[in-house]
Amino acid sequence: MVLKRGAAIIGWGSALPAKVLTNHDLEQRVDTSDEWIRTRTGILERRIAAPTEAASDLALQAARTALKKAAICAQQLDLIIVATVTPDMIFPATACLIQNRLGASLAGAFDLEAGCTGFLYGLSVGREFVRSGTYNHVLIVGVDILSRITDWQDRNTCVLFGDGAAAVVLGPSQAEEGILSTYLGSDGSGGEFLYVAAGGSRLPLDNEALKHGLQYTRMKGPEVFKFAVRIMADATLEALNRAGLGLEEVSYLIPHQANQRIIDAARKRLKLSPERVLVNLDRYGNMSSASIPVALAEAAEAGQFQPGDVLVLVGFGAGLTWGANVVKWI
Ligand code: UT7
Numbered sequence: 001m002v003l004k005r006g007a008a009i010i011g012w013g014s015a016l017p018a019k020v021l022t023n024h025d026l027e028q029r030v031d032t033s034d035e036w037i038r039t040r041t042g043i044l045e046r047r048i049a050a051p052t053e054a055a056s057d058l059a060l061q062a063a064r065t066a067l068k069k070a071a072i073c074a075q076q077l078d079l080i081i082v083a084t085v086t087p088d089m090i091f092p093a094t095a096c097l098i099q100n101r102l103g104a105s106l107a108g109a110f111d112l113e114a115g116c117t118g119f120l121y122g123l124s125v126g127r128e129f130v131r132s133g134t135y136n137h138v139l140i141v142g143v144d145i146l147s148r149i150t151d152w153q154d155r156n157t158c159v160l161f162g163d164g165a166a167a168v169v170l171g172p173s174q175a176e177e178g179i180l181s182t183y184l185g186s187d188g189s190g191g192e193f194l195y196v197a198a199g200g201s202r203l204p205l206d207n208e209a210l211k212h213g214l215q216y217t218r219m220k221g222p223e224v225f226k227f228a229v230r231i232m233a234d235a236t237l238e239a240l241n242r243a244g245l246g247l248e249e250v251s252y253l254i255p256h257q258a259n260q261r262i263i264d265a266a267r268k269r270l271k272l273s274p275e276r277v278l279v280n281l282d283r284y285g286n287m288s289s290a291s292i293p294v295a296l297a298e299a300a301e302a303g304q305f306q307p308g309d310v311l312v313l314v315g316f317g318a319g320l321t322w323g324a325n326v327v328k329w330i
Pocket of ligand 1 (some may be wrong): 031032033036037040041155156157159188194219220221222223224225228258259286287288316317
């Protein structure tokens with residue numbers, strides 16, 4: 001089937017909690033050091049949501065900014081997709097909470113969960129709805145409040161994560177611009193490397209689960225690290241191949257922000273110069289679904305992208321999942 005139109009990012013916005021938690025603050029909580037965190041991860045500080053601030057609150061702010069930028073009103077939205085592993089509640093979907101608060105009365109709404117790759121899965125789904133002509137405007141939000149599922153006594157994980165949200169609006173474009181390709185992958189055999197055990201139907205969140213801290217994120221860091229280094233470069237190349245483009249045509253790589261060493265290893269394998277790779281990990285830590293769209297929204301807002309620029313968005317996460325999209329900026 002030859003599609004006559006494309007799907008492009010026409011609006012963007014991000015929202016971050018005000019509270020900054022530095023490495024030095026963490027030194028007071030667990031047996032760690034600013035030096036260890038900086039050299040092993042590249043993180044200097046992260047944002048932490050206020051006790052009253054839930055995923056939908058940050059998502060709503062980001063969504064409002066994205067709608068304004070796209071110069072459309074909420075009633076013009078056909079679909080809202082929220083990628084998150086930390087919804088406000090198990091159900092209803094956070095997307096429905098946002099739909100209501102935005103007043104997007106004509107939109108369908110659902111949440112999607114693909115770990116830290118969630119935003120790219122959302123972008124990929126939204127793209128198909130727009131370019132097929134089914135919908136004109138799709139809002140995609142990446143939001144995570146990982147601080148709520150972090151064990152603040154576990155130095156292996158608590159130094160890594162932060163909270164944040166970002167949103168984009170997709171709208172119709174020429175077929176040869178906008179999101180040019182999608183590559184999504186999964187390997188459930190690696191599910192045990194990164195998970196929260198309790199709170200689902202396998203292990204309800206009862207007193208026994210709470211006693212053992214099973215409501216918190218558990219991770220086999222080195223296993224995820226090895227997988228990530230391999231998949232970031234592989235997925236970038238595959239998405240470029242599907243777009244019919246080469247590495248030399250890439251203006252910017254926007255990688256998932258989990259560890260500076262992972263980003264550097266991928267960058268070197270792809271032979272990209274540091275200026276072509278967007279990094280916000282130092283300021284925000286790993287914000288899961290929000291990391292890539294926050295980097296994208298902040299760079300777009302700063303006027304860093306020119307029409308025709310080729311961006312590669314690439315990520316990996318719990319599942320295991322991975323994905324990449326090539327975007328020609330309009
Ligand atoms: O979004 C996807 C989610 N996650 C990721 O992508 C994470 C991928 N993995 C990583 O980024 C890295 O594996 C980590 C940053 C998590 C860990 O770095 P590493 O270089 O793989 O360290 P390690 O786990 O091999 O631990 C090395 C040492 C250990 O001590 P011993 O056993 O050698 O004595 C740890 O106990 O560092 C220790 N350690 C710490 N020390 C100070 C672990 N965490 C800390 C800490 N502060 N926060």
